[in-house]
Amino acid sequence: MRIPFIGLITFLIGFAAAHFLTLNALPGRIMSKAREAMVERGLPLHHWQMSPRVTPETQTIVRPSPDLAYAICLVDVSKAPVLITVPTWPEYGSLSIFDARTDNVYAGSLDARLPNATGERRIVVALAGQDLSRFGDAEQVVVSKPEALALIRRLAPTQALYDAAATLVPASKCGPA
Numbered sequence: 001m002r003i004p005f006i007g008l009i010t011f012l013i014g015f016a017a018a019h020f021l022t023l024n025a026l027p028g029r030i031m032s033k034a035r036e037a038m039v040e041r042g043l044p045l046h047h048w049q050m051s052p053r054v055t056p057e058t059q060t061i062v063r064p065s066p067d068l069a070y071a072i073c074l075v076d077v078s079k080a081p082v083l084i085t086v087p088t089w090p091e092y093g094s095l096s097i098f099d100a101r102t103d104n105v106y107a108g109s110l111d112a113r114l115p116n117a118t119g120e121r122r123i124v125v126a127l128a129g130q131d132l133s134r135f136g137d138a139e140q141v142v143v144s145k146p147e148a149l150a151l152i153r154r155l156a157p158t159q160a161l162y163d164a165a166a167t168l169v170p171a172s173k174c175g176p177a
Contacts, residue, residue: 027101028145035074035147046082046175048073048152053162069156069165073174078146081126083138083177087168088112088119092155095121100145108139110154124177125150135177150174 043049054066064070075082075097086095093110108121122138125148132140152172156162 027103031098031100031102031147031149035149038072038074043072043074045074045076048169048172048174050166050169053156053159065153067155067157069152069154069162071152071165071169071172073150075125075148075150075174076146077125077127077130077143077148080176081124081130081132081135082148082175083135083173084121084123084125084150085173086110086121086152087171088121089154089165089168091161092153094153095123096151096153097123097125097141097143098149098151099143100147105143105148106139106141110152 048071051070051072053069054064073084075084084095084097087110089110090112093112095106095108095110096104097106099105106123106125108123110121112119122135123141124132124135124138125141125143126132127146128142128144154161154165154168156165
């Protein structure tokens with residue numbers, strides 16, 4: 001009777017450890033490796049960079065949509081909050097912010113056709129406790145760790161629309177405020 005009980009306890013402890021590792025340690029490690037790869041490819045901190053138009057030759061992630069134009073910004077709020085401003089788009093567009101654990105902590109539309117759309121989205125990303133009073137009406141996103149990643153997606157199924165989306169990248173801001 002005692003040996004099956006010890007086996008069951010050992011199994012439960014092992015299962016709990018694997019569960020903890022999968023849910024807590026693995027996502028942070030994945031995001032850390034992704035950020036390292038982006039830095040190695042030359043993506044600077046706090047700067048929007050447009051990705052090349054998706055073709056079979058330029059795919060670096062699994063199944064990105066060839067109909068979307070992507071821009072990405074690495075965010076670090078360890079010293080100060082980061083203000084993100086992104087112009088809206090006349091078609092489908094979205095802005096997502098992922099925290100250090102790969103959780104999508106913000107998802108907002110950039111679709112200028114929506115009734116509440118303005119000319120741009122303003123989001124401030126910060127750690128808990130950082131002063132956000134000076135950011136006025138900017139949407140606030142609080143992250144638990146200083147590293148984050150912001151991703152813009154805009155519908156651009158043609159080269160002309162991709163080029164138009166690329167012209168909005170210099171008007172987009174992603175940096176300490």
